[in-house]
Amino acid sequence: MNMLNPSTNPTLSIMEKIAGHEQVVFCNDPVSGLQAIIAIHDTTLGPALGGCRMAPYASVDEALDDVLRLSRGMTYKCAAADVDFGGGKAVIIGNPATDKSPELFRAFGRFVDSLGGRFYTGTDMGTTMDDFVHASRETSRIVGIPEAFGGSGDSSIPTAEGVVYGLRATIETLFGSDDLSRATYAIQGLGKVGFKVAEQLLLAGATIYVSDVNEAALAAIVTQAEMAPGTVRVVSPHEIHLTDADIFVPCAYGGVIHAQNIALLPCKAICGSANNQLAEEQLAHVLMDRGILYAPDYIVNGGGLIQVADELYGANHERVLLKTRHIYDAVLEVFKESQAENITTVEAANRMCEKRMQIRAKHNNIFTNTTKPKWDIRNH
Ligand SMILES: NC(=O)C1=CN([C@@H]2O[C@H](COP(=O)(O)OP(=O)(O)OC[C@H]3O[C@@H](n4cnc5c(N)ncnc54)[C@H](O)[C@@H]3O)[C@@H](O)[C@H]2O)C=CC1
Ligand SMILES: O=C(O)CCC(=O)C(=O)O
Secondary structure, three states: OOOOOHHHOOOOOHHHHOOOOOEEEEEEEOOOOEEEEEEEEEOOOOOEEOOEEEEOOOOHHHHHHHHHHHHHHHHHHHHHHOOOOEEEEEEEEOOOOOOOOHHHHHHHHHHHHHOOOOEEEOOOOOOOHHHHHHHOOOOOOEOOOOHHHOOOOOOHHHHHHHHHHHHHHHHHHHHOOOOHHHOEEEEEOOOHHHHHHHHHHHHOOOEEEEEOOOHHHHHHHHHHHHOOOOEEEEOOOOOHHHOOOOEEEEOOOOOOEOOOOHHHOOOOEEOOOOOOOEOOOOHHHHHHHOOOEEOOHHHHOOHHHHHHHHHHHOOOHHHHHHHHOHHHHHHHHHHHHHHHHOOOHHHHHHHHHHHHHHHHHOOOOOOOOOOOHHHOOOOO
């Protein structure tokens, strides 16, 4: 497999950009208005799996860059979570607040179906389970929809659980105790994942700073705080990374840590759900030099993946929570390896995943739908 990440260089041609990927599909349905891209990065471990994001990308190039980087991240996330899936992701170009329709998601479902089982998908930023109930009328390759529709339910629940395990491992490493109330947190984004993380921290008695562009989400967490032992302070979206909180918890979009703000970060650690928190992987060196402990995003946010991959064996919430607990151990392992080898936590995590993939690559060739009938997870 190709470990390079060429998607961030704007001067490359499309074929050069996708050189590290197995397959990229551009989807266009003028009737519903669907414009989407599906990227399959690597199927060494199994068929590609990854959520579908909907966002008002400024250009197709921007959407392509996002889906290439996100799908590559899923390959590593699958290896880290030790599930039998490979890396894929989809993006729909559009405003989630105004451009959704059942027809649009049904059209998306037909494109997913056309891949014949090479790609499974579900919710991500900007999409909900309801959207994929529409898509599931066209394809059985949809995961994480309500149990009443044959899915395993809201995958943001285990994602949030996993983030809290990641936070525990982080404060254990910082303070020698995994008592969540010992630290303070700055949560960026109170969506499906961030809101649940905020609720758990408030219940544990922690002080949290929160920001969102959605006023209703802010009002809802303030109401929750009135019934919990913790304390919440609302902060402007422009200042959330600048508070005096011990841990910055990005739970919105990617690229939030970049060359312009990295020197200003006052936090002791970063641990959140957002995919691709570092604008470039090399920034992990700057964090290390500054003594900021970075919990790699794709290890921390693997809970949702663990749930949707677990659907292969029939949905079981208890089993998913047991598997999600391993995120605590995985984060600690990465921190220890980084310290022992004097490498960044990103390098430590990547090494662990690449080793797993190389071992499996000796036994697997690329995924084909006919060789592994167990992937036909739902009756047609
Ligand atoms: N939903 C899941 O199970 C998983 C999510 N993730 C990642 O976690 C992140 C959050 O995902 P979800 O909670 O599902 O998304 P979501 O769409 O439900 O929530 C995102 C939240 O961020 C807010 N937001 C947008 N711009 C903002 C800004 N400038 N400042 C502060 N808040 C802002 C939105 O208003 C929204 O409340 C994404 O990066 C996603 O890829 C990763 C793994 C699984
Ligand atoms: O959480 C999901 O539903 C799928 C996994 C995924 O897309 C992710 O972890 O980013």
